[in-house]
Each structure stands twice: as C-alpha cells, then as structure tokens.
Amino acid sequence: MQESKNQEAKQGELKPDWKDFVALVMAAYSILLPPLLLIFGAAALVLLLLYLVF
Secondary structure, three states: OHHHHHHHHHHOOOOOOHHHHHHHHHHHHHHHHHHHHHHHHHHHHHHHHHHHHO
16 A cells, blocks of 8 residues: 555655645744734734723
8 A cells, every 4th residue: 555655656746635734724824923913913002092092
C-alpha cells in the first residue's frame, strides 16, 4: 500500500493532504488575526471614549 502511494507521487502531481490544509489555515490566521485585533481594539477604545465623554 505504501509503495503504491510512492509510485503515484513519483509519476503524477503531489496531492495535498489534510495536514497541508491545516497548515494553510493556521498561516492565514497568523497573518490576518493581528490586524483584525488592532482594528477591533481601536474601535472598542473609540467607543469607550465616546461613552465616557457623552
């Protein structure tokens, strides 16, 4: 069974498995999460300041 997988990988294109998908999702979160947290944090701060002033 293992030999047939190796032969397929050598002959054709490599097919990604679930580990590659998980790694892609984690990379996307690590890139997108900090800016989103900054935006939401700044918005919450502005709302808090507006609530305290008015």
